[in-house]
Amino acid sequence: MTPAELALDLQFGEFPGAATHKALLQRAKVRRWMAAALERPGEIAVRIVGEDEGRALNREYRRKDYATNVLTFDYTRDPVVSADLVLCAPVLEREAREQGKPLEAHYAHLLVHGTLHAQGYDHEAGERDALEMEALEILLLGSLGFPNPY
DSSP: OOOOOEEEEEEEOOOTTHHHHHHHSOHHHHHHHHHHHOSSOEEEEEEEEOHHHHHHHHHHHHOOOSOOSEEEEEEEOSSSEEEEEEEEHHHHHHHHHHHTOOHHHHHHHHHHHHHHHHTTOOTTSOHHHHHHHHHHHHHHHHHTTOOOOO
């Protein structure tokens, strides 16, 4: 898969430690990670949020009252992938620490993961779909210089 063209809107909410995440997630780096996972051109907004905003969005859109690591809102898939990704910084920090991996690697994984979701990949649709998505994530992250996230 060759990287596709990506129009990226990168946003940061207000939350404790936001400056650290903003410094880590430089636009060119985020664009490179996500473009590697795109199969066609994309227009994707990425918003990095705190626990309160993440929880409110998950509650409103998924009826789950907790902050999750990534939410994908996909709008169109063809001819252009159009989506919003919301990543909850405190959740990613906690998961990276628990999994013993660098925060940057975890962000790369979940940005690739969310970008695949925006194109219709679904690890919750069944075991075969989950294995396909995981294998693709491993391949893409490897091509970007990151180890197997699983």
